[in-house]
Amino acid sequence: MTTSSTKTQHYRAIILGAGQAGKPLALALAEAGWKTALVERKYLGGTCINYGCTPTKTLIASAEVAQLARRAAEYGVRTGPVEVDYQAVKRRKDELVAQFRKGVEESLEAAENLTIIRGEASFMGPKQIEVQRPEQGTLSLSADCLFIDCGTSPAAPALDGLDTVAWLTSTSVMELDELPEHLLILGGGYIGLEFGQLFRRLGSRVTIIQKGPQLLENEDADVADCLADILQEEGIDLLLNTQAKRVQRSESGQVVLHLSQDGQTRQRTGSHLLVATGSTPNTAALRLAEAGIEVDEKGYINVNDQLETTQPGVYALGDIKGGPAFTHISYDDYRVVSQHLLKKGPATIKDRQVPYTVFTDPQLGRVGLSEKEARDRKLNILLARLPVKSVARALETSRTAGLMKVVIDADSEQILGAAILGAEGGEIMSMIQIAMLGQLPYSRLRDAVLAHPTWAESLNTLFTSLEN
Numbered sequence: 001m002t003t004s005s006t007k008t009q010h011y012r013a014i015i016l017g018a019g020q021a022g023k024p025l026a027l028a029l030a031e032a033g034w035k036t037a038l039v040e041r042k043y044l045g046g047t048c049i050n051y052g053c054t055p056t057k058t059l060i061a062s063a064e065v066a067q068l069a070r071r072a073a074e075y076g077v078r079t080g081p082v083e084v085d086y087q088a089v090k091r092r093k094d095e096l097v098a099q100f101r102k103g104v105e106e107s108l109e110a111a112e113n114l115t116i117i118r119g120e121a122s123f124m125g126p127k128q129i130e131v132q133r134p135e136q137g138t139l140s141l142s143a144d145c146l147f148i149d150c151g152t153s154p155a156a157p158a159l160d161g162l163d164t165v166a167w168l169t170s171t172s173v174m175e176l177d178e179l180p181e182h183l184l185i186l187g188g189g190y191i192g193l194e195f196g197q198l199f200r201r202l203g204s205r206v207t208i209i210q211k212g213p214q215l216l217e218n219e220d221a222d223v224a225d226c227l228a229d230i231l232q233e234e235g236i237d238l239l240l241n242t243q244a245k246r247v248q249r250s251e252s253g254q255v256v257l258h259l260s261q262d263g264q265t266r267q268r269t270g271s272h273l274l275v276a277t278g279s280t281p282n283t284a285a286l287r288l289a290e291a292g293i294e295v296d297e298k299g300y301i302n303v304n305d306q307l308e309t310t311q312p313g314v315y316a317l318g319d320i321k322g323g324p325a326f327t328h329i330s331y332d333d334y335r336v337v338s339q340h341l342l343k344k345g346p347a348t349i350k351d352r353q354v355p356y357t358v359f360t361d362p363q364l365g366r367v368g369l370s371e372k373e374a375r376d377r378k379l380n381i382l383l384a385r386l387p388v389k390s391v392a393r394a395l396e397t398s399r400t401a402g403l404m405k406v407v408i409d410a411d412s413e414q415i416l417g418a419a420i421l422g423a424e425g426g427e428i429m430s431m432i433q434i435a436m437l438g439q440l441p442y443s444r445l446r447d448a449v450l451a452h453p454t455w456a457e458s459l460n461t462l463f464t465s466l467e468n
């Protein structure tokens with residue numbers, strides 16, 4: 001249902017942003033009988049479905065097939081030369097995104113008590129907003145409760161000359177109709193690595209420039225270095241400890257990056273530049289100060305453990321509140337808010353687990369403390385460590401790259417964290433996460449009977465030899 005009116009319309013709940021928290025929250029509140037409005041300025045489903053997880057993981061799947069086909073001879077299979085039809089790869093991705101988006105639109109449009117309003121929202125007062133609708137003028141709305149799920153956008157670093165080149169974001173790089181010939185990537189985080197490897201495997205030359213001494217700056221150095229070796233073996237040009245000083249477009253239309261590495265001047269020239277140096281919250285349009293909603297120094301909205309902002313009755317969910325920026329965290333924010341408001345049950349974001357997976361190949365599955373974090377906290381720990389090449393399943397399937405590492409509390413035998421860099425690393429990490437949820441001591445996994453030859457069985461071996 002679409003609405004149009006000039007006087008202020010009142011709702012029990014208004015949700016700003018139809019992302020990974022906003023969509024399920026709108027459905028839950030409406031189903032509970034709350035008169036609810038959902039305001040979205042672009043696509044229903046938000047980042048994950050439209051420009052995040054869904055399109056990237058679909059492209060990554062095509063890149064994995066290309067890579068496996070190239071390695072076919074290792075398995076004794078002849079394929080002939082491997083060719084990538086990038087238009088077909090892109091079409092497959094676009095079709096899946098359209099399918100997911102349609103599913104979201106249909107479920108929201110079918111809901112009773114829910115009004116979908118297309119336009120950009122701004123606060124006019126603590127519980128009052130204005131929506132700028134394309135070609136329909138503004139709409140004035142008020143509500144008893146407001147929920148902000150407006151997400152983030154790619155951030156642009158302060159880089160001399162950036163405005164003179166047509167640089168790409170994680171969104172616009174997926175709109176290219178042709179493969180970049182040589183993709184320069186600024187940033188060695190999640191986006192830089194996932195795009196870097198997928199474009200390399202699809203046939204581009206790729207250079208990744210990371211300002212710090214390792215990729216994935218928050219991970220343990222041994223894990224990050226192992227992943228760096230794997231990417232370099234695939235032909236990715238990796239520059240660590242490298243600062244971008246300025247960028248310019250050459251006469252032939254190439255992008256020229258002027259760099260500094262360990263005091264040495266360097267240069268890289270490519271056909272395209274992808275900037276993947278982090279995100280910034282979508283707070284500018286919201287005029288949060290009008291509602292007395294406080295933000296931190298980076299502009300992320302301050303919330304308490306029930307996700308209420310400094311304005312009572314106004315909540316912030318998902319990436320816009322800062323902290324871990326993952327789809328499953330946004331979804332859990334929805335769970336916390338809906339349990340708190342609808343079931344009046346105890347619900348908090350305090351001390352929740354934050355698992356995540358970097359979808360390189362091999363994947364990096366992570367949960368809990370890293371070794372560095374545990375040592376910084378001066379915890380008495382044991383480490384379980386296993387190179388993936390020691391796992392039977394890895395050898396049988398020729399997927400031997402990576403390492404597994406688990407941090408254990410030496411006194412209680414409880415698992416404190418895990419980094420699984422290996423094939424299906426996200427799934428193996430999730431098994432360890434479930435053991436952590438159930439507070440199983442590591443020895444239960446070491447001694448468990450696990451089917452041979454699965455990836456899961458590697459847990460027996462992983463926990464057999466421990467180091468301090």
Ligand SMILES: Cc1cc2nc3c(=O)[nH]c(=O)nc-3n(C[C@H](O)[C@H](O)[C@H](O)COP(=O)(O)OP(=O)(O)OC[C@H]3O[C@@H](n4cnc5c(N)ncnc54)[C@H](O)[C@@H]3O)c2cc1C
Nearest residue numbers: 017019020041046047048052121151318319325326327330
């Ligand atoms: C390339 C990429 C890959 C990713 N891959 C993964 C992954 O594999 N796994 C994972 O867990 N996470 C991944 N993420 C992160 C994940 O997509 C986000 O954490 C998640 O989508 C955040 O959801 P959200 O609830 O904060 O809101 P979002 O999904 O960001 O939605 C916010 C919505 O608010 C709308 N909006 C903004 N301002 C206004 C306004 N003023 N008025 C009205 N509407 C407004 C926006 O249009 C948008 O639709 C990825 C992100 C990117 C960019």
Ligand SMILES: NC(=O)c1ccc[n+]([C@@H]2O[C@H](COP(=O)([O-])OP(=O)(O)OC[C@H]3O[C@@H](n4cnc5c(N)ncnc54)[C@H](O)[C@@H]3O)[C@@H](O)[C@H]2O)c1
Nearest residue numbers: 157187188189190191192210211276277278325357358359
């Ligand atoms: N698989 C996933 O879960 C997934 C995938 C993609 C994105 N995401 C989400 O998207 C968010 C944004 O991803 P991202 O990769 O843009 O950010 P990020 O913060 O993960 O990584 C940015 C990287 O860029 C580096 N950097 C910053 N400024 C630089 C500069 N001027 N030159 C060179 N390097 C520089 C940083 O050191 C850092 O390593 C992530 O925080 C993540 O939560 C998640």
